[in-house]
Amino acid sequence: MPVMTKQAITKKFNVPAEAVWAAIRNIGRLDVWFPFIDTCRVEGEGAGALRYMTIAGGGEIKDTIEEINDERMTLTYLRPVSPFPVSYYKGTVEVFKSYDGLGVVVWTIEFESQPDEAASVAELVYGAISDGLDGMEKDLQSA
Template sequence: MPRSYASAVLNAPADEVWAYLRDFGNIADWMPGPETSLIEDGGPADRVGCVRRVIGPGDSVFRERLAGLDDAERSYWYEILEAPLPIRAARGHLRVAPVTGTGQAFVEWWGEFSADAGDEEAMGKTLSRGIYATGLDALAKRFA
C-alpha cells in the first residue's frame, strides 16, 4: 500500500497547534482549496465516527470519517469514504509533536491508499505535495 508523507515545523507550541487542529470539522478554515467543510450530522467535530464533508473547487466532494483521536499523542486518523481521486481504502493521519529545544510544533500528515498501478505514483505525489504539504504550508503561515 503506497504511503504519502509531509511534515513541517510551526512557530507555535504543540499544544496550541493541536488545540486548533483537533477540530476535525475546521479544515476549510486553514486548508487552501476547500470552500466549505462541515460535520454531516451536526454533532461534535471531535467525536470518533463523525463524518466531515469537504466541498472544494467545482463542487468536488471529500467525505472522511474520524476513525480515532488521541489527545495524549496529539493525533487523529481518518478514513476517506469518498474522494474525486482514483484511490481506494485510503486513510489519513495527522500528528503534532513538540520540538523540545525550541518550543515549536512538529506536524506530520501522512496517508496510505490503494490505487490502480497506473495511478499510484501520481496519487502519491498529489497527496504528499498537493494536499499534505500545501496544508502544512498554510498552517505554518497561520502560526507564523
C-alpha cells in the first residue's frame, strides 16, 4: 500500500524576495539551477503551462503548472512524469520576505510511493532541491 510523504526544504537567499519570486514565477530555468537537469522547455503561461525537462543520464520529467499566485508568491505544480518511483508528486514553492527584504524559499514536496522506497525518494528529492536552490541563488546573484 503506497504511503504519502511530505517534505519541506527551506533556504534563505542573499537576494531580494521580489527577485527570487520573479525567477520562480518564470518557471523555465530549472536546467540552469539544477545540476541533474539537462534541458528545460515550457509550453504556455501561468496555470496550465507545461514544463518538460530531460535529465542527465537519460529520463524525462513533465510538470503541469497548477497555480501561480503573485500576491502570495506561491507556485504549485504536479509532476505526472517523473524518474522517481512515485505514483503522485506535487511541488509547492513559496517565497517569503524576510525582515531584511531578502527571500526565503520554502519548497514543499508531497509524493506517494511504496513504503520501502519513501525514505530513499525523500533523500533524493531533498538533495536535488537543495542543489537547485543553491544554483538558483548563484544564478540570481550573477544577474
